[in-house]
Amino acid sequence: CEKDVLIDILTQRCNSQRLMIAEAYRDMYGRDLITDLKENLSHHFKEVMVGLMYPPASYDAHELWHALKGADTEEKCLIDVLASRSNMEIFQMKEAYLMQYNNDLQQDIDSETSGHFRETLMNLAQGTRMEGYADPSTAAQDAMILWEACQQKTGEHKNMLQMILCNKSYQQLWMVFQEFQNISGQDIVDAINECYDGYFQELLVAIVLCVRDKPSYFAYRLYNAIH
The missing domain is CATH 1.10.220.10 (Annexin)
Known part of the structure; x- marks a missing residue:
């Protein structure tokens, strides 16, 4: 198996082009490209090459x-x-x-x-997050709820915390995070890290970081994976 050829072809095409290549591969050879990759590659290289072939x-x-x-x-x-x-x-x-x-x-x-x-x-x-809507008049109220959730940490407060982070629009949350900073004198990520732990804490932080900038979130994840 010529791995260099696979790398050159599959990593230098966009997803739609790779799907067209897979279709041509099936038409020309009567074989499924993903199946052939799985059967002829191994370990992490197989995972990467196969992963590239999915929509x-x-x-x-x-x-x-x-x-x-x-x-x-x-x-x-x-x-x-x-x-x-x-x-x-x-x-x-x-x-x-x-x-x-x-x-x-x-x-x-x-x-x-x-x-x-x-x-x-x-x-x-x-998948029901509000989109494209922001209400400055409620941002301070939402921020106060988040602050109380970080202070009291009851089951009810945890539910209110995740409801805001999962359902408010990104535009609204930008304002809420700024109001949280004004109320508490602390960044929302630092507050979550101090008040919660485990995978719940990691999920909340991931939501905040993705709201702020998704590419930066994945850059952070890649850096931690590499180092």
Whole structure:
């Protein structure tokens, strides 16, 4: 197997071009390109090359399935995918998940995770975040709720915290985070890190970082993976 050729062709094309190549491969040779990659490659190189051949929604569904149904639940994968996707991307992801695995994504999240981490993932997986709407008059009120949630940490406050972070528009949350800074004298990420722990804390921080700048969030994840 000429790995250099695979790298040159598959990494220098966009997703739609790779899908066209796969279709031409099937027409010319009567074989499925993904199946051939799986059978002739191994380890992480196989994972990367095969991953490049999926449409985005199908790849998200593939990763979530393995994160939920593998030997151990891969919480960080669930966080990376669900904290960063738009409503449309989540809708397409759920459709792909149902089509590929004949399972409902939200039901699998419900059965394979627990606690407030589960509740927050379930909220994100609904794909019902408000879009393009911001109300400056309620930003301070939302910020006060977040501050109280970081201080009191009851189950009710945790629910209110995740409801705001999962359902308010990005534009609204930008204002809420600034009001939080004004009220508490502290950045919302620092407050979450001080008040919570575990995968619930990691998920909340991921949501905040993705609201602020998704490319920077994934740059941060890559840096930590490399170093």
